[in-house]
Amino acid sequence: MAEKTFAYYPGCSGAGTSIEYDKSNRAVCEELGIKLVDIPDWNCCGSTPAHQVDHVLSAALGARNFAQAEQLGLDTIITPCPACLKNQHNALEHMEEPGFAERVNELTRRPLTRKHSIKSVLQVILEDITPEEVAKHVKTPLSGIKIVPYYGCLMNRPGKSMKFDDDENPMALDRLMAAIGCEVLDFPLKQDCCGGAAGVADNKVTSRLSGRHLQVANHLGADAMVVACPLCQMNMDMRQAQANAYYGTSIKLPVFYYTQLMGLAFGIDKSRLALNKLIVDPAPVLAKIGKSAEEAQA
Amino acid sequence: MEPIQLGRGDTEFIRKVEEESRQVVKKCYQCGNCTAGCPMSFSYDYTANQLMRLIQLGQRERVLKSRAVWMCVTCETCTTRCPNEIDVARVLDVCRHMARKAGYGGVFNNMRVFADSFLQTVRWNGKSHELGLMALFKMRAMKPFSDLSLAPSMLLKGKLPYLPHRIKGRSEVAGIFKRFSEQQLKELHAQTTDDKKPAGGDK
Ligand code: SF4
Ligand code: SF4
Numbered sequence: 001m002a003e004k005t006f007a008y009y010p011g012c013s014g015a016g017t018s019i020e021y022d023k024s025n026r027a028v029c030e031e032l033g034i035k036l037v038d039i040p041d042w043n044c045c046g047s048t049p050a051h052q053v054d055h056v057l058s059a060a061l062g063a064r065n066f067a068q069a070e071q072l073g074l075d076t077i078i079t080p081c082p083a084c085l086k087n088q089h090n091a092l093e094h095m096e097e098p099g100f101a102e103r104v105n106e107l108t109r110r111p112l113t114r115k116h117s118i119k120s121v122l123q124v125i126l127e128d129i130t131p132e133e134v135a136k137h138v139k140t141p142l143s144g145i146k147i148v149p150y151y152g153c154l155m156n157r158p159g160k161s162m163k164f165d166d167d168e169n170p171m172a173l174d175r176l177m178a179a180i181g182c183e184v185l186d187f188p189l190k191q192d193c194c195g196g197a198a199g200v201a202d203n204k205v206t207s208r209l210s211g212r213h214l215q216v217a218n219h220l221g222a223d224a225m226v227v228a229c230p231l232c233q234m235n236m237d238m239r240q241a242q243a244n245a246y247y248g249t250s251i252k253l254p255v256f257y258y259t260q261l262m263g264l265a266f267g268i269d270k271s272r273l274a275l276n277k278l279i280v281d282p283a284p285v286l287a288k289i290g291k292s293a294e295e296a297q298a
Numbered sequence: 299m300e301p302i303q304l305g306r307g308d309t310e311f312i313r314k315v316e317e318e319s320r321q322v323v324k325k326c327y328q329c330g331n332c333t334a335g336c337p338m339s340f341s342y343d344y345t346a347n348q349l350m351r352l353i354q355l356g357q358r359e360r361v362l363k364s365r366a367v368w369m370c371v372t373c374e375t376c377t378t379r380c381p382n383e384i385d386v387a388r389v390l391d392v393c394r395h396m397a398r399k400a401g402y403g404g405v406f407n408n409m410r411v412f413a414d415s416f417l418q419t420v421r422w423n424g425k426s427h428e429l430g431l432m433a434l435f436k437m438r439a440m441k442p443f444s445d446l447s448l449a450p451s452m453l454l455k456g457k458l459p460y461l462p463h464r465i466k467g468r469s470e471v472a473g474i475f476k477r478f479s480e481q482q483l484k485e486l487h488a489q490t491t492d493d494k495k496p497a498g499g500d501k
Contacts, residue, residue, distance in 0.1 A: 044420045046420060052413045053395065055391070061471070279451060
């Protein structure tokens with residue numbers, strides 16, 4: 001299969017709180033023939049705080065990244081992080097509005113010279129690679145584990161702007177996780193907000209929201225949750241103890257990035273999937289895969 | 299809610315919100331879909347649909363001084379479900395910008411302090427820096443960082459680099475912030491000179 005090449009925007013958390021996402025994502029893309037060329041000297045897109053302060057400022061931070069990508073001659077940027085995606089997607093969309101690009105250029109002093117687009121790595125895997133093709137790369141089907149897919153709110157909302165999957169009932173993760181052999185449970189909260197970055201300012205907010213997801217997943221009998229967003233992952237995994245304290249529960253639900261499970265199914269070396277970075281210990285769940293294969297012993 | 303004196307709305311406020319958000323707030327017919335799906339309603343003083351009505355009525359102060367404009371997490375559930383295709387989240391974001399410019403939501407507003415601290419690390423380094431952000435936030439919010447208990451496990455997992463990653467083009471990024479601040483100052487200046495003219499806004 002021909003290799004597909006994209007400009008790659010890892011996002012700030014890829015070097016810190018979501019290092020396991022960046023690592024496993026690179027490994028999985030390599031396996032699937034998606035070539036990632038890092039945008040040289042990229043900057044932070046400003047995340048939630050920038051758009052909360054001003055839309056032109058937010059777009060200007062994104063525009064510098066597009067300007068940097070122009071050096072690569074690649075017009076489509078892909079990113080694993082839905083927050084980076086959303087911000088820079090909005091930047092492009094707003095720059096189509098009359099007068100907006102001029103205001104952005106005043107800040108960046110680097111007008112863009114080409115047309116750009118940005119999408120999620122998940123969208124590329126689903127649409128360009130397809131679940132059928134993904135299934136062909138599977139060496140160890142992850143049978144024996146039940147997962148709930150959790151999409152978060154940012155990736156495909158609103159549909160008329162993001163143009164990916166369904167904005168009320170997304171199926172991308174359901175389909176990919178089924179393709180690698182997981183039992184995928186119907187998760188009614190699959191797109192309900194986890195509170196995003198609000199937890200940094202007040203973790204009661206995120207506890208209150210993410211605690212519900214954890215409890216529903218638990219009631220459904222899930223072995224693990226699968227996510228595609230660093231903010232969701234942090235709120236569900238790192239803050240799981242806070243949510244447990246808030247509701248008086250004692251849930252222990254591992255929260256994987258979908259790329260980590262894909263990597264496992266593809267037989268990619270575990271060190272490249274950084275499973276040891278997860279806060280809630282995934283070992284008991286990984287051992288269940290052993291029921292159908294010898295993989296778990298490793 | 300306090301009774302509202304009809305006919306005393308700030309029409310300039312309505313015009314500005316609609317212009318900046320590029321949304322027609324007038325189209326809202328109070329179906330309540332936005333509020334029904336809003337995950338943050340529990341923390342709001344006015345709900346999303348109430349805010350839309352308050353904007354229609356030109357109730358500038360009530361909207362800009364509301365807790366809701368700071369608590370909205372821009373999840374866009376409201377935007378996705380509005381039958382009139384109003385980008386409610388964008389309208390609220392624009393109100394938050396106006397509240398900030400008006401000086402509301404002071405240093406004790408955690409959401410505001412978080413945004414400021416985050417952007418400061420980006421201005422310095424070109425990238426955000428979580429540990430630096432935590433320190434700044436703690437200083438500015440003048441209360442212990444509510445997540446301090448998380449730091450040890452994060453450090454153990456190698457997820458909180460001590461030093462920021464600094465990009466080469468950080469002066470370029472700093473330039474974006476500098477010009478932005480200059481623009482804001484100019485705007486503020488223009489506004490205060492405007493305010494000295496006889497008032498015409500409160501029709
Ligand atoms: S974007 Fe804000 S107002 Fe709209 S549903 Fe989400 S939190 Fe509520
Ligand atoms: S969903 Fe739209 S029309 Fe309905 S109350 Fe909210 S803003 Fe108004």
